[in-house]
Amino acid sequence: MPRYFFHTHIGDDVVVDPDGRELESPDAAWEAARVLAVQLLQGADSDPDLLKAVLFVENEEQEVVLEFALTEALIAEPVPDPEGGTLH
DSSP states (O other): OOEEEEEEEETTEEEOOSSOEEOSSHHHHHHHHHHHHHHHHTTTTTOGGGGGOEEEEEOTTOOEEEEEEGGGGGSOOOEEOTTSSEEO
């Protein structure tokens, strides 16, 4: 299973993820980045720079496979309509 590393860039500072996580696919890495972004934003009151932070997700070859701005996690997902559409 591939390993992905989630490095947090806050301005000029970088918090490196030395261990990474084994995930099934790039889609699973995107979902893990979204969950991590939500967790990090819970502390945004104490550090407003987190609103400008970006997660860079790298694979084992150190290639960036995803850039995820933490603010993307603030966008709510549409709620499914029981009749098959979406509610907004």
